[in-house]
Each structure stands twice: as C-alpha cells, then as structure tokens.
Amino acid sequence: MVIETASAGETQDLGYRIGKSLKPKDVVALFGTLGAGKTTLVQGIARALDIVELVTSPTFVLINEYQGLYPLYHIDLYRLDDLSQIDELGIAEYFTRDGITLIEWAEKMGRMLPRHVKEIKIEYLDDHKRKFITNFDF
Amino acid sequence: MLILAIESSCDETSAAVVRDGDEVLSNVIASQIEFHRKYGGIVPEVASRKHIEVINPIIKEALDKASIGFKDLDAVAVTYGPGLVGSLLVGVCAAKAIAYSLNIPLIGVNHLEGHIYANFLAQITNPKYQIPNNSQITNPNIQTLEFPFISLIVSGGHTMIVEVKDFGKYKTLGQTRDDAAGEAFDKVARFLKLGFPGGPVIDKMAKEGNPKAVEFKRPMMEPEFGYDFSFSGIKTAVVNYVMRKMGGTDLPAGRQGTLVSGETHLSDLVASFQQAVVDTLVEKTIKAVTDNNIKTVCLAGGVSANSQLRAQIKARGEEEGLTVIIPPLEYTTDNAAMIGCAGYHRLKAGHPSDLSIKPIAGLKL
Numbered sequence: 001m002v003i004e005t006a007s008a009g010e011t012q013d014l015g016y017r018i019g020k021s022l023k024p025k026d027v028v029a030l031f032g033t034l035g036a037g038k039t040t041l042v043q044g045i046a047r048a049l050d051i052v053e054l055v056t057s058p059t060f061v062l063i064n065e066y067q068g069l070y071p072l073y074h075i076d077l078y079r080l081d082d083l084s085q086i087d088e089l090g091i092a093e094y095f096t097r098d099g100i101t102l103i104e105w106a107e108k109m110g111r112m113l114p115r116h117v118k119e120i121k122i123e124y125l126d127d128h129k130r131k132f133i134t135n136f137d138f
Numbered sequence: 139m140l141i142l143a144i145e146s147s148c149d150e151t152s153a154a155v156v157r158d159g160d161e162v163l164s165n166v167i168a169s170q171i172e173f174h175r176k177y178g179g180i181v182p183e184v185a186s187r188k189h190i191e192v193i194n195p196i197i198k199e200a201l202d203k204a205s206i207g208f209k210d211l212d213a214v215a216v217t218y219g220p221g222l223v224g225s226l227l228v229g230v231c232a233a234k235a236i237a238y239s240l241n242i243p244l245i246g247v248n249h250l251e252g253h254i255y256a257n258f259l260a261q262i263t264n265p266k267y268q269i270p271n272n273s274q275i276t277n278p279n280i281q282t283l284e285f286p287f288i289s290l291i292v293s294g295g296h297t298m299i300v301e302v303k304d305f306g307k308y309k310t311l312g313q314t315r316d317d318a319a320g321e322a323f324d325k326v327a328r329f330l331k332l333g334f335p336g337g338p339v340i341d342k343m344a345k346e347g348n349p350k351a352v353e354f355k356r357p358m359m360e361p362e363f364g365y366d367f368s369f370s371g372i373k374t375a376v377v378n379y380v381m382r383k384m385g386g387t388d389l390p391a392g393r394q395g396t397l398v399s400g401e402t403h404l405s406d407l408v409a410s411f412q413q414a415v416v417d418t419l420v421e422k423t424i425k426a427v428t429d430n431n432i433k434t435v436c437l438a439g440g441v442s443a444n445s446q447l448r449a450q451i452k453a454r455g456e457e458e459g460l461t462v463i464i465p466p467l468e469y470t471t472d473n474a475a476m477i478g479c480a481g482y483h484r485l486k487a488g489h490p491s492d493l494s495i496k497p498i499a500g501l502k503l
Contacts (some may be wrong), residue, residue: 008371034329034373034374034377035373035374035375035377035378037374039316039370040370043316050465054313054315055316056314056315056316056317056318057316057317057318057321057370059297059317059321059325060294060295060318060321061220061221061222061499061500062222063499064500065500066368078325085184105327105394124377125384126378126382127378132205
C-alpha cells in the first residue's frame with residue numbers, strides 16, 4: 001500500500017491503523033532517514049495497542065519493552081553498524097516471542113530480517129508530507 | 139565511613155572512594171569515547187567488553203589514590219540502572235564480589251539519583267588526587283543546596299525535571315516524550331557529519347555561529363504539555379532545513395557537511411539548533427521551579443556540561459531570584475563519586491541492597 005500523510009498528526013493516525021492490524025509474532029521493519037517520522041508512527045502504533053506508557057526513543061538503550069494489548073518490543077539499530085553487533089544483541093530471539101517487534105533502522109539488519117517481515121518504507125516529500133510504502137495491507 | 143563506588147552504566151568505567159558522603163578521596167574514570175568514535179555512537183557489545191577489561195585496574199587505582207585498601211571499606215555502592223544491561227552487569231558483578239568477600243553492605247544506586255547527588259559533592263580533599271591543571275576542584279555549592287530543589291537531569295539517555303523534596307524523595311514533573319536532549323545533539327551531529335560525541339562538538343561550533351540565524355520552533359511550549367519535552371521534532375526540523383536548502387528530498391550520503399557549509403553557515407545552523415534546545419530546557423525548568431514556589435534549581439547529567447545551558451540557566455534563574463547550582467564539570471559526566479554520595483545517603487537511610495540485586499535497564503527514579 002502507498003499512503004501519503006500531510007502532518008505529524010496524520011502520521012500518528014496512520015500508525016494507529018497499522019497498529020490495529022498487527023498480531024503477536026509480527027515483525028515490523030521501519031525504513032527511513034533521520035526525521036522521516038518513525039517515532040511519530042510508532043507512537044500511533046503503541047496507541048493502537050493500548051500502551052499507556054510514554055513510548056520514547058530506544059536509541060540509547062537499543063530495546064524498549066512495553067506491555068499493552070500485546071507486548072511491544074521497540075528496537076532501534078541506529079547506533080549499530082555491523083551485523084555481528086546485531087547478532088550478539090540477540091534480536092532474533094524477539095521474533096519468536098508472543099509480542100510485536102518494531103525495528104527502526106531495519107536496513108542495518110539486511111538478510112537477518114525474518115522472511116515474513118512487514119515492511120514500512122517512509123519517504124520524505126517536504127517538511128510535513130511523508131509517503132509510506134508497505135508490503136502488507138492493513 | 140568509606141564507600142567504594144562503581145559506575146558502568148554506559149561508556150565510562152569509573153570507581154571512586156567517598157568518605158562520609160561528600161568527601162571525594164578518589165574518582166577515576168576510564169572513558170571509552172575513543173573506541174566508540176569510529177561507530178558514531180556507543181556500541182553495547184564493545185562497551186561491555188571494555189568495562190570488563192578495565193574494571194579491576196580502575197578499582198585498584200581508586201583505592202590506591204585514596205591511600206586505602208579493601209579492608210578499610212565500609213560499604214560498596216554501584217549503579218544498577220538505568221543503562222545498558224551488559225555494561226551495568228560488569229559493575230554490579232564486581233560490586234557484589236567485593237561486598238560478599240568483605241562482608242560489607244552492598245548499595246544499589248539509581249544512576250539518575252547519582253547525577254542529582256553530584257551537586258552535593260564537596261571538594262576533593264586528598265592532595266594525592268591530582269587532576270591536570272586543576273589540582274583542587276572546589277564546589278562552592280555545598281553550602282547552598284537545600285531541599286526542596288528542582289533538578290534538570292539532561293543527558294544522552296534522559297531528559298527530566300525532578301522535584302527533590304529530601305534525600306531519596308523524588309517527584310518527576312516532566313520528561314521527554316521521545317528523544318533525550320543529548321540524543322538530539324548526537325543525532326544532529328552525526329547527520330551533519332560533525333563527529334561523536336555530538337554535545338561537545340556542537341557546543342564548540344555553536345560559539346562561532348549566530349543562534350538567531352535559523353528560527354526553530356521551541357517544542358511543546360504550549361501549557362497542555364506541562365513540563366514534558368520533545369526533541370525528535372527539533373532534530374527533524376534541522377533535517378528539513380538542510381533538505382530544503384538543497385532543494386531536494388533525498389540526502390546523498392557523505393555530502394551533508396559540504397552542502398550545508400557551502401550554502402549556509404554550518405555554525406549558524408548548529409548554533410540555532412543548540413539555542414532551541416537550550417531555550418526549551420531552561421524555560422521549562424524555570425517554570426517548574428517558579429510554579430512550585432521552589433527557590434533552588436540545579437543541573438545534572440552529561441548535557442549540563444554544555445556551556446550555553448550553564449550560562450543561560452544561571453542568568454535566567456538569577457533573574458527570577460533563584461539559587462542556581464551547577465555541578466563542577468568533573469561531575470557532570472558519568473562518574474562513580476556521585477554514586478558514592480547517593481549510596482551513602484541510601485545506606486544512612488537504612489536501604490542497603492540484597493546481594494541478589496540485578497541490573498535494570500529501564501530503572502525509574
């Protein structure tokens with residue numbers, strides 16, 4: 001699917017719609033440059049999962065876990081540059097758990113991403129507008 | 139009472155000996171910045187391995203500099219969160235081993251609490267402990283820091299405004315809803331290809347720029363957001379600005395630095411970004427202080443080393459008739475002395491930890 005949003009608010013609403021379609025064991029990979037709107041989208045997804053806690057950037061700690069309708073594992077690979085680092089973190093273990101895994105900067109995982117991964121590519125159009133391209137329906 | 143303190147929550151390994159809570163006999167810090175520079179950020183696996191390599195020598199050095207041995211210790215304090223689990227584990231294991239073998243209390247300390255207590259640290263009194271070009275660090279604040287006070291804790295992983303009512307009594311008034319302020323500095327610096335760590339690089343470059351050159355919106359200043367922060371948006375605004383200047387929508391890798399510096403002054407952009415972050419931090423903090431009728435405000439955490447933040451909060455605070463406490467630079471970054479100070483007060487309040495204590499990555503204040 002290809003969807004354009006015109007504001008951060010619309011991006012959050014899109015996240016909410018996507019979040020409502022997710023099921024345990026889903027792995028969602030987010031692709032997009034700095035400032036693309038990944039955080040905003042994830043906040044919308046978290047809202048759909050009834051997560052009341054603030055969903056903050058996991059860049060510093062790499063992985064944040066939240067409890068909602070299902071557990072949400074929010075992973076950020078921004079700091080990591082080589083695959084062995086990612087391997088050692090044990091990220092693949094999250095894919096088999098009964099929760100939803102969201103990976104920011106997923107391009108860094110390359111072929112380590114599972115086959116059934118749900119991809120969301122975010123393209124920058126202008127200051128407010130973003131284009132979202134997914135390989136799944138919601 | 140002599141406390142050995144250990145801190146390894148992120149990329150600094152530190153051990154300190156603190157007497158009676160505020161007298162620092164030694165404070166040894168091994169920074170890993172050089173190892174992480176090439177990655178443009180902290181790599182957890184590298185961090186925990188480096189901690190393992192240096193933890194024992196660092197502890198020995200801390201004891202030597204304080205001219206004491208293990209047998210002189212009364213307790214061991216250690217950071218058990220928040221931070222990177224692999225890194226925390228190294229310090230916690232070392233502390234447990236020492237506490238167990240000497241049969242002395244173990245005190246688990248919250249890293250954020252440690253940052254707040256950095257403001258209580260008095261001068262370094264041991265003449266054997268010498269810092270290059272600054273043989274005696276004096277902290278003139280020790281007389282004036284009185285409860286209650288408001289602390290702005292601001293670092294690479296945290297941005298929060300905390301009301302400190304008494305030793306160990308905290309109320310979080312506001313925090314970041316997305317990125318930490320230090321993280322925004324790091325990400326913007328990395329985006330502009332300025333290097334790592336981003337804070338000091340931007341601080342230095344901003345001194346040469348015009349902070350009013352680019353108008354960035356101060357985020358979440360509307361009353362409904364209270365004392366909460368958001369720094370993801372400022373970061374995006376910098377990206378937007380650069381993209382707009384380039385007239386394109388995609389940023390070719392490796393060209394950021396040259397393009398920005400070619401068309402606008404990179405230092406102006408950086409100064410404007412820093413000013414937006416600092417304005418937000420300072421105004422929210424001052425508002426929290428005056429709204430709660432508190433008279434004292436103090437800074438804590440790595441970003442409190444930022445010269446603009448230090449100058450501005452002091453100026454604004456004094457304008458409001460407040461006492462503004464700024465910790466010595468030595469104690470703004472991660473260090474074990476502050477953990478020793480916090481640990482002392484925890485122990486005094488009767489809260490030693492069990493030997494089964496575990497590191498907690500997301501430990502709350």
